[in-house]
Amino acid sequence: MAIQQNEPSPRIPLSRERVLRAAVALADERGIDELSMRKLGQQLGVEAMSLYNHVANKEDVLDGMVDFVVGEIDPPPTGTDWKTAVRERALSARRALLRHPWTSRVLESRTTPTPMVLEYFDSMIGLFRAGGFSIDLTHHAMHAMGSRLFGFTQELFDDSNNDLDPEAEALMLQTMATHYPYLGEMALAISHDENSVVGQGCDDQFEFEFALDLLLDGLERLRDRARISQ
Amino acid sequence: MAIQQNEPSPRIPLSRERVLRAAVALADERGIDELSMRKLGQQLGVEAMSLYNHVANKEDVLDGMVDFVVGEIDPPPTGTDWKTAVRERALSARRALLRHPWTSRVLESRTTPTPMVLEYFDSMIGLFRAGGFSIDLTHHAMHAMGSRLFGFTQELFDDSNNDLDPEAEALMLQTMATHYPYLGEMALAISHDENSVVGQGCDDQFEFEFALDLLLDGLERLRDRARISQ
DNA sequence: ACCTGAACACCGTTCAAGT
């Protein structure tokens, strides 16, 4: 005979999973600015301090929330050409972000990408590579996909807050290559000089102009086509 | 005989201008997370409460900070073709945002664009129009410039938090058209049906796919060109 | 092992009181 209670999910024990789910739900309903550890605890019928048994701190919660959304992105379709595969993936990502509109702002505040985010990028790189793109062009393509052309290029790997020594750096690159083969391949190709670090060797100015010119050229072509057909 | 003091800018009276300058400097040096009304006051040698004589609240400060950065973007060059004009403008915007890296995150949190931001968009639209782009293609071009293709389209005018009645809406569109001619032209063209509001009539899904396909087609072209030349 | 109460060092903002 189960005892009925009005409390939200009363008997289910707290867990990281449950905390993150509640955080996503709260942000979806009330906005990310309304998310606080205290309100999150309240939502789970628990004091805020209890959350720290399942989660390191609020930053950890935010990381977990991003992972939750990234986890909702469909895996790349199989048996199609690279273009529809990349296309479907980007559209699926867009749908996930539309379901959780706070994600882009939270993403912008993250300093280091989580494994899930890296996995998403890695598989996206894999699609380009499988489509016959050179490492170099794939690299530019990835930057172009993420850039905002009103003045801002999203840096995938911000190397400015990097306090690792070269050996640790090389080791990290090594282990990364085993988990994210395409990311590793690209990182290696980009930084094959002495002081090589992941993301260094990215000429962000070049990448910005690459995406910008790709768009401008495409737009010009469309304009001229419209003129001719008139 | 001026009296010397070590206090930072002691005799200069407080003003909105001075508050915003200090806010930008503080965010540049210590990061946007470190910006608080209390620290901002401290930086100006004043209690936090004094700031409220020159600024409505913290949101107002953030709006002012964005305007400060947008104000640093160079005016569009004259006497050049549309492409170099748009290009120079985008590159200038990028330089401004690189000088103040917190801007993109603050921009993302703004709900309504300030007049300065509108002016920036308006003049950008003007460049496309002067370059012979149709209103329609200009509209798509503007969306494409601002979109982030990993899943997120930046909405220039988020109409979801719009509580104006149709008459007020029409009046706003009218006054907007006088201040921002190109924006007004476009808004009018987009929403020429009954329930017309600024930004409604934007098929965001279409815009996202437009930018995405423009990039994918361009990338394909580059890949094939690289293959041939090899 | 997990949850709590009290406490600490912070927030943004209001308001009556000072000059």
Next chain:
DNA sequence: ACCTGAACACCGTTCAAGT
């Protein structure tokens, strides 16, 4: 007209204390 001190309702987080 501008600045201030005290106060309010919030934060994230620590830690000793409870079960």
